[in-house]
Amino acid sequence: MTTTTTDTATVSRVANVIIPVTDQDRMLGFYTEVLGLEKRADVPFGDEVPGRWIEVAPAGGETPIAICPPGPTNEAGGKDTGITLQSDDIDAYHAKLAARDVDVDAEVSRMGEPVPPLFWFRDPEGNRLMVVEAS
Numbered sequence: 001m002t003t004t005t006t007d008t009a010t011v012s013r014v015a016n017v018i019i020p021v022t023d024q025d026r027m028l029g030f031y032t033e034v035l036g037l038e039k040r041a042d043v044p045f046g047d048e049v050p051g052r053w054i055e056v057a058p059a060g061g062e063t064p065i066a067i068c069p070p071g072p073t074n075e076a077g078g079k080d081t082g083i084t085l086q087s088d089d090i091d092a093y094h095a096k097l098a099a100r101d102v103d104v105d106a107e108v109s110r111m112g113e114p115v116p117p118l119f120w121f122r123d124p125e126g127n128r129l130m131v132v133e134a135s
Contacts (some may be wrong), residue, residue, distance in 0.1 A: 014063045016055060019081055020070035021128050024052055025027035027067045030124055031056045034100050035085075040064050058085070090117045090133035097121055 019028045031037045037056040041064070045053035051069035065083060070076045087093040090108055097104045103122040110117050117133040 016064045016066045017081070017083055018066045018068055019079065019083070019123075020074050020076040021067050021125055021127075022069075022076040023125070023129060024054055024069070026124055028054055028056070030066065031067060034097070034102060035067070045054065045069075070117055079127045081127050081129050084118075084130045084132055086134050088129060088134050090119070093131060094119050 008084050019027075028039065028042070032039055036058075038059055039054070041053060041055040043053050045051050045068065054065065054067045055064035057064035062086055094104060094108050105119040105121070108117050108119045116135055120128055120130050122128050
């Protein structure tokens with residue numbers, strides 16, 4: 001069997017990243033009202049498990065985060081998502097999240113060059129994300 005490829009058979013971008021969640025309404029509120037992301041999509045999704053396909057992203061951001069029901073072999077909550085958000089003022093953003101009772105690291109970590117200042121936080125379902133300062 002011969003396979004033919006062309007220059008168009010490539011990956012052009014990351015379409016989205018997915019965090020499986022149990023309570024979509026609560027998580028939508030957290031990601032938009034607490035973190036400050038904007039809602040990009042909120043449409044019915046799935047036949048067997050009623051839910052919605054919800055996408056959130058920073059204003060002007062290219063790759064959204066989908067907060068969706070877990071798939072048939074996945075569970076919601078407690079994930080180390082591997083998602084890193086960026087802030088122009090990490091100290092102010094850390095203080096803002098702490099003031100909003102978000103489960104954030106006690107301090108911003110400063111390891112020195114080339115690692116930017118960063119901290120971790122957990123969403124209401126225990127999913128872990130990182131914030132780094134823009135360089």
